[in-house]
Amino acid sequence: MTKQKITTFLMFTGQAENAMNFYTSLFEDGAITNILHQEDGTVLHATFTLKGQAFMCIDSGINHDFTFTPSISLFVECDSADEINLLFEKLSEGGSVLMPLGELPGMEKFGWVQDSFGVSWQLSLPQK
Missing domain, CATH: 3.30.720.110 (Signal recognition particle alu RNA binding heterodimer, srp9/1)
Structure with a gap:
């Protein structure tokens, strides 16, 4: 199997672990493959898979003027x-x-x- 070269990266603001747990519970083969926490318990970096597709996510410690949009x-x-x-x-x-x-x-x-x-x-x- 070829190593995935492009990975979807999701940035949350304090909800990354909850989102990963939710998503992996919905898909039969979903799994959290790696998670690193910051001292405050938020996600510094994590990876998970859904239907064989790898994803990355973090919790941003910065409040941004943007969030997810349906355009992607x-x-x-x-x-x-x-x-x-x-x-x-x-x-x-x-x-x-x-x-x-x-x-x-x-x-x-x-x-x-x-x-x-x-x-x-x-x-x-x-x-x-």
Whole structure:
């Protein structure tokens, strides 16, 4: 397997560990692979995997004038109707539905949500 050369990097403000725990609980093979904490308990640097894809995250100690935006989202190709329904339900709890689950050309189901941490997810179930 080729080493991944580009990794999605998520910057949180005190919620990185909660977000990683939430995300890895939703995906069957999700796992936190490394985590380094700062003295105050926030995440200095961490890595986790979802569906074989590696991610990095931190907790920024600086308050920024920006956060996550739906213009960049994580696109997930689901394996079943049960999986897309569960992910849509859980990821939209406390967040918002940007596009409700429905049929699109080439897709049995598609939905777009922004989770409670501000990260956007496009969920797809391809037609078989």
